[in-house]
Amino acid sequence: MSIDKQYECRDCKQSFVEEDQFTTHLMQHLDRKLFSCAICAKSFSKNNALEIHLRSHTGETPFPCNVCEKSFSQKNNLKTHLRTHTGETPFNCQICGKSFSRRDMLKRHMWTHSENNLFPCKICGKSFTQKTTLDSHVQSHMQKFAYSCEFCSKGFMRRGTLEAHIRSHTGETPFPCNVCDRAFSRKDVLRNHMRTHTGETPFNCQICGKSFSRRDVLKNHIRTHSENNPSPCKICGKVFTQKTALDSHMQSHTRKFAYSCEICDKGFLQRGTMEAHIRSHTGETPFPCSICDRAFSRKDVLRNHMRTHTGETPFLCEVCGKAFSRKDILKIHIRTHAVKKFVI
Missing domain, CATH: 3.30.160.60 (Classic Zinc Finger)
Structure with a gap:
């Protein structure tokens, strides 16, 4: 007596005898998002994707690092984090030989080799890696805004950017942190904030290997490597990142x-x-x-x-990761690290 081979769906546990029926069923998972979050109603095509998403609500971090005390909500985040301990850089550039700890960092690096893939703006010369980004940039030159703020009349090219801006008028903070009690007006600000809990530092310096939780902090850091970018004052030695700022400062010496x-x-x-x-x-x-x-x-x-x-809190301390709402408060905080170096 022959036993029919059964195919079981790993997502919903439904079984099938015929392979073509099973294949059709799997396609339904891909086309329809059958698994919904009971907290926010967001839907997913796979059950394990829903389980991962639920941890963003519960704050669960079931994947602990065996080197330090950090833990993560996803296995791949732990895997990436472990490379900060091992020093592994498995993603290698085939053009120049540089290696990186993460695939996305290698992808960003590859753009530096390919001039053909860049889309330059014919007005100001700025280049972009995507044509859609270039198109949006060109509109900023032409001042053709599709949306405008009803409070202050400021123009925007995208509805999402307008909606985020309007919250600066209304004070709405629809993006709450699921770890602490803070809430934010923009999703990207919440994303930056979450890294203070997870310890993630996804923005990596390709020169010295230091990593940072925010892109703007990385940009400021990169300037410390380039001798060509800083412009020092020949009178008092103060350094400026832009020549226009140096020119204004020089006038303060001459009192003109x-x-x-x-x-x-x-x-x-x-x-x-x-x-x-x-x-x-x-x-x-x-x-x-x-x-x-x-x-x-x-x-x-x-x-x-x-x-x-x-x-x-856009001003981040590169030493301990604390963030502040004002630059002057960050400067005062940084001095506490300098004092600690001299305390025995």
């Missing part, structure tokens, strides 16, 4: 001020700086907060204040 305050005669290099200073005399506060009733004399002070509503 283009603008002066009509109330106290103080000199300024830029009109905007003088106008902000004059408001310290007049008491004007033309930059109101759209969430509370406070108003400020300078736009940068308003920007700092808005972070008390959004919870953003």
Whole structure:
């Protein structure tokens, strides 16, 4: 007596006798997302994908590192993390021989070899790795915005960018952290924040191997390697990353001020700086907060204040990973690391 061979679906455990029926069933999983999250209703085509997603709600990290005390929600994240201990760099560039610990870092590196794959902007010369990104950039030159903010009339090329901007007016924070009680107005800010819990540092310096949790921190770090980029002042030695900033600073030595305050005669290099200073005399506060009733004399002070509503902490310490809402607070914090070096 022959026993029919059975095919069992690993996702839903349903069994089939015929292989073609089984194949058709598998395709239904791919076409229809049969597994829904009971917490946020997001759907998945496979049960294991749902299980991984659920950990983003529960905070479970079932994959611990056997070297340090960190643990991760996904096995592949643990595998990537372990390479920070072993020093493995299994992803190798076939052109120059450089190797990387992660496949995505190798992909980004490969773009540096291929000039043909870059899409240059014919207006400003800036290059992009994707044509869609170039198209969006070109629109920024032409100022053809498809969407505008109903509060301040600022224009945007994408609906998602507009919606994120509107939350800076409304104070909404729809992206909560599932580990602590903080919430954020943008998904990318939440993503950056989550790395303070997971310890992930996905942005890697190809020169010295240091890794960082945020792309902007990596960019600042890379400048420390390049002798051509920093512009030092020949008088006091202070270093600037942009020549325009150095030029403005040089005028402060020669005292050739283009603008002066009509109330106290103080000199300024830029009109905007003088106008902000004059408001310290007049008491004007033309930059109101759209969430509370406070108003400020300078736009940068308003920007700092808005972070008390959004919870953003864009200034990251490269030593310990702590993040701060203001650059001056980060500078004060960094001094605590310098003091510790001298404490016996």
